Amino acid sequence: MRTVDLVVPVKGLPFAKSRLLASFGSGDRAEHQRTVLALITDTVSAVLAAEAVREVLVVTPDPDVTAAGRELGASTLPDTSAGGLNAALELGERHLRERYPGTRVGALLADLPALRPVEVTAAVHAARGARAFCPDREGTGTTLLLSAEGGALEPRFGPSSAAAHLASGAVPLWGPWPGLRCDVDTSNDLGAATELGLGAATVGVAPDPAVPPERPRAVRA
Template sequence: MVVPVKRLRAAKSRLRGALPAVPHEELALALAADTVGAALACPAVAGVLVVTADPRVAAAAGAAGARVVPDRPDAGLNAALRHGVDAAVTDGDRQTWVAALTADLPALRPAELAAALHAVTTGPPGVRRFVADAPGTGTALLAAPPGVPLDPRFGVGSAAAHRASGAVPLTGPWPSLRRDVDTAADLADAARLGLGPATRALTGVAVGPTGPTAPPG
């Protein structure tokens, strides 16, 4: 599993100011930490490789048990993913599936990721698969079978771009996988699903049966 993470000062710009009392870089780091932690806890994931040029991200990911490779300066998200895949395939002959996961999934549940990855590997052979985000325009997960390039098309309208490139969309009920966080409203939706420990510690939100509420006291 390849997870690209931007430098924290440049990450999640539309989320800036969502938590006025929390430094933006801390929030961006928490989102990535919870995403990586959920992927590491997923039994269907053999390993997590984080591509980043940010030393704080690298330290946190490495401490959690992920492999870390340095990003190439200003190369962009898709180049980072291709670099990560190349780094993961040390013998030049990939015999397993490879997947890319966005780093802004703080509510991600390992069981939902495992279910999505099972769906990925049980479809038609030789075809890339992807899971769109909650709005349906972006991409949360992209996977390629052995011998097939990942060919990432992340960016604005990536779901349509991946579909146009031949990737097959998967439509399973995986809300925590689909709930990427770009805005304050997205963060509130993720809180309703249940945030991971790093993001939850920053937000001070307790999730109850009717949604997020401020903790008592």
């Protein structure tokens, strides 16, 4: 049964995943952007295939992300909030509630290249209708937040968001869903996701985390 509509927020590609840029030889921005787009593609593809998910709404200011989201079958909304991540999520939440009054809304971050559709469905079921969240692999961040049935999302993403979601009354979900918990911010995270098994888009483009990036070459006069 389809029980949740999900907002997936994505920054403008040139500004996204800045901590991952160091993994690229000479700080190669084109390769970096291709990898960020691949992370988004694998995340969105996995949630679109999750049985518990009805609609996936990508909220972004970026035209390339918008085009990629549409191609995959997600709906898209321009991020006009200019208020950061939580504002973008609330914008998406309002949009989904206008379309589906009373719906259960979720927020999923777009950097989960080892995500499996069954993990999303299992987490939705494990929440049992409560406002709940899935902590990241370190237990400090959040990868998925679900509103209660009929309740508001109240996103508190950002530094130490797991503690913030817990303090705001959301139930932590600690199920065996390594792909759902493995968000990729750094090269180390990419290594962990590689061990779990990257999705088809990321496996083709991500730098091998075991190979140190090339140093920028000295410029000769």
